[in-house]
Amino acid sequence: MKSLFKRILFGLAALVFILPPATAKVTLEDVYKADEAQRAQDLAEFEQYKRDYSYPLEPNESSTPSGQVVEFSTGGETTSVITKTLKPTNGWVCSLSKVSGYYGRGLKGTDAHVYQSGGYWRLKSGRASCGGCAVSAKAVCWEVD
Known part of the structure; x- marks a missing residue:
């Protein structure tokens, strides 16, 4: 049992220290593509926020304005x-x-x-x-x- 445990431990150590780490190249385009849906939602929410809070208050306009x-x-x-x-x-x-x-x-x-x-x-x-x-x-x- 001890010998099996030692073999498993040695095998795991060999995997960790001997095999090179896996790397992947991530480009800026990859980041933009992955973030595209969230960015679109954020921009839509920001536009709604600007409409609700950033513009000066104005009277409601109707198609037939009755007053000045x-x-x-x-x-x-x-x-x-x-x-x-x-x-x-x-x-x-x-x-x-x-x-x-x-x-x-x-x-x-x-x-x-x-x-x-x-x-x-x-x-x-x-x-x-x-x-x-x-x-x-x-x-x-x-x-x-």
């Missing part, structure tokens, strides 16, 4: 607070579409928002005291039925 779309801006970046009256709340929907600016010392973030007040939509941007910051904002309003 109007864009408003507070102008260039400024250090003062600007409030603009947009459209009446009756028959219109407004939304913040863009905010830009730069931070000054002590500023924790820009401030811009669209809100309803006195029957109108209003766009407000800027901070009263922000240590040298500047803010600009844009809003878009859609006429609704």
